[in-house]
Structure formats: structure tokens, C-alpha cells
Amino acid sequence: MDDLVLARSLFGTTMGFHIIFASLGVGLPLMILIAELLFQKTKDPDYAVMAKRWTKGQAVLLGVAIPTGTIAGVQLALLWPGFMEVIGRVMALPFQIEIYAFFVEALFMSIYVYAADRISPRMRIVSVSLVLIGAAASAILITNVHAFEGTPAGFRIENGEIVDVDPWAAFFNPSFIVTAGHVVVSAFMTGAFVIASIAAYKMLRNMKNERLYKFHRKALMMGLIVGGIFSFLTALNGHESAQMLHEYQPEKLAAAEGLFETQRYAPLAVGGFTDRETQEVKWGIEIPWALSFLADNSFKTEVIGLNDFPEEYWPPLFVHTLFNAMVGIGSLLILLSMIGFFWYKILKRPHFPKWLLVLFVPSGILSMLAIEFGWIFACTGRQPWVIYRLLKTEDVVTASGQIGTLFILFTLVYVILGLAVILVLVYYFKRNPVEKELDKPGDGVSVY
Secondary structure (H helix, E strand, C coil), X not given: CCHHHHHHHHHHHHHHHHHHHHHHHHHHHHHHHHHHXXXXXHCCHHHHHHHHHHHHHHHHHHHHHHHHHHHHHHHHHHHCHHHHHHHHHHCCHHHHHHHHHHHHHHHXXXXXXXXXXXXXXXXXXXXXXXXXXXXXXXXXXXXXXXXXXXXXXXXXXXXXXXXXXXXXXXXXXXXXXXXXXXXXXXXXXXXXXXXXXXXXXXXXHCCCXXXXXHHHHHHHHHHHHHHHHHHHHHHHHHHHHHHHHHHHCHHHHHHHHCCCCCECCCCEEECCEEECCCCEEECCEEECCHHHHHHHCCCCCCECCHHHCCHHHCCCCCHHHHHHHHHHHHHHHHHHHHHHHHHHHHCCCCCCCHHHHHHHCCHHHHHHHHHHHHHHHHHHCCCCXXXXXXXXXXXXXXXXXXXXXXXHHHHHHHHHHHHHHHHHHHHHHHHCCHHHHHXXXXXXXXXX
């Protein structure tokens, strides 16, 4: 493989690993905050126990998110020097502000973890709220660089020189709001479904222990309700994202739907795979006129096909599969949350059947896969550009060599880190089973 493929593979692996911890680092604080608020409102000590235990997991995940995020930053400079030259002159603001966001997150995370039993309930809520704000701000600021790559603003390249630089125009580029919203609501969705997934598994393991079953059922319902709400918001935001693609990156939208010919009343292709030779989506199901409506809220909207662009500008056609997988998982998660809500809140059934709990168990993994598929789709669908229509990826890659060796070494590091996280979490929660904390006397504050 050449340097370009190796560099993309290395950085893609780094981001694919980091995004797991970054997403949970945004999603879990929301669940902790909700548990804290429910405890203060209901005085039910179970919610205090949840907040405490989820915080322990958050601390471990944050301990991995920090070094992997640092590695990603270093790799940006080492692998893509031409890109970082532009970013350094035009789009440095998000990186600079992100330092303060991380400082807020880390500071109040320390307060919440180590001083929760010494501060008032109100200050606990303030602390975890600032953890959530700091984590969400970090994610938004870093993702804004990706938004800038797709909808660049605030500069021009003239005779190979960067001119007319406006950092704030670059910061508030056309897709800033949509991209910021998407990264936050999808992270909230993932954090909620991870909680629901663990709770469903624990309920299966404790069908005969009514006390533990009730405890985990509370966590399950919290995860399903919060996850369902943010899954729906993610879908709405995805609709806005598709309209941004229609306006600013039409070939990416065409590749996502396997559309080759420009047309009005364009159909939406669900499933299947894109065949370059026949220029059609094989084995897919077409929904008439739906793509035109998705693109601009009108069935008459003309959607530009791939054949209107030079073939070297086409994104890889497998992005159609990634897009379908992302949307399909999101739809399934909405359905699962609705089923859980209907079973418990509408039918008033206190016990879930095993088959339904089994369906809930993989929801956390599925939500994370949806984020991974979405991230790969977003970055791969922009190719061959690193900054859309201004700078090609192949023109900014390093020529230093030895990327293959780095790829192998970093992959081994990520495997070791991933195993270490699993072992630490399993060891801690086995040494500190929830039964011990549920049996503690008092009003629940003592769990801190």
C-alpha cells in the first residue's frame, strides 16, 4: 500500500478507537446527571448508586480518551502536514478553545469523583453539569474541524497562497450547527443505550432476585427513554445533514444513495449495494420520490447524480452501505425504545420477557456501531478531498515513510488499551458488586 492508503488507515484506526471513548465521555455524564436529578427529586437511593457507579466507569473511560485524543492530534501533524498548515492559519480556533473545555471537564470531574460526599447536593449537580458541558464542548469543537473540511469558509487559496483569512467565518462555517448537533445527540443516544444494554444483561442474570431486578429495571427504562428521545433527534438532525449535502456536497449525497443520473422525483434506495458497472443499486428497495423530498422538502427537487461529476471526484461507492447501516441501526433503536416504553409504561408489565431483554442487550453495541459507520461515511464520503474542492487528500499526506510500521504498532497499542479497559472495569465491578451498595443504610447520600 502507498503512503496515502497507509496514512488514512492509521489515522482512521486511531479515530475509530478514540471515538468510542469520546462518545461515551459525552453520553455518560448526561445519564449521571439525570440519575442525580432523579435522586434529588425522589430521594430514591437507587439513583444515587447508579450515579456513583457510572461515574467510576466514566473515570476509567476518560483515562483512555485523553491519551487516544492526544495521539490523534499528534498524528494529524505527522501524517497530514499540508492539511495542518491550512488549519494552523485558518482553523486554529477550535483547537485553542477546546483546551479550556477540557480543563472545565477534567476539573469538575475531579470534584465530582473525589469530593461528592463533601459538597451539597446542589453542588454535585452543578459539578456533573459542568462535566457534561465541558465534554460536549470538546466534542463540538473538534468535530467542527471536520465540518470545516466539508464546507470550508473564511479563506481563499490564490496562486497556492492562503489569503483573506477570517478565523471566525471559518469557525462558523455553513455546517457548524448541523454537525455540532449531530455529534452531541448521537453521543447522548449512545451513552443511554450502553446503560440500557448493561441493565438488560443484568436483569437476565437476576430474574429471581427481585431487589436487583428492580434496580436494573430503573436503569433500563432510563436508558431506553433517553436513548429513544435522542435517537429520534439524531434522525431529525440526519435529515438536516442530508439537506446540507444536497446544497454543499451533492456528489456525496448521490454516492450515499447510489444515484447516477440527475433527476427530479428521485427515489430513495434502501439496502442493496451500488454496482459501478450497471450504475444501479442491486438488491435495494426504492421508495419513489423520497430522495428528492429528503434533499429539499419537495418531491420536485432535482437531485444531481454522479454522472454529472468527473469520475475522479466520486466518493467510494461503498458509502451507500455505510449510510444504510447507520440509518438502519438508528431506526431499530427507536423501535426498541418504543417497545420497552410501551411494555412497561402503557401495558404496566413489571417484568420483561427474556426474549425482549435479549433484544435490548446488543443495543449499546449497535449504537456505537452506528456512530462508527457514520464517522467513516462522513470522512470517506468527502474523498478525494481533505478540504472540499480546495485541497486533495493525496496532496497533503506525509512523505516520511515507515507508516506501515507505525500502523502495526499503534494497532497493537489500541488492542492492549481496549483489553485493559475491559479488564479494569470487570475487575472493579466484580470487587464492588451493586448488592453491597444497595444494602448500605441511610438515605443514599452515604453511597458517595
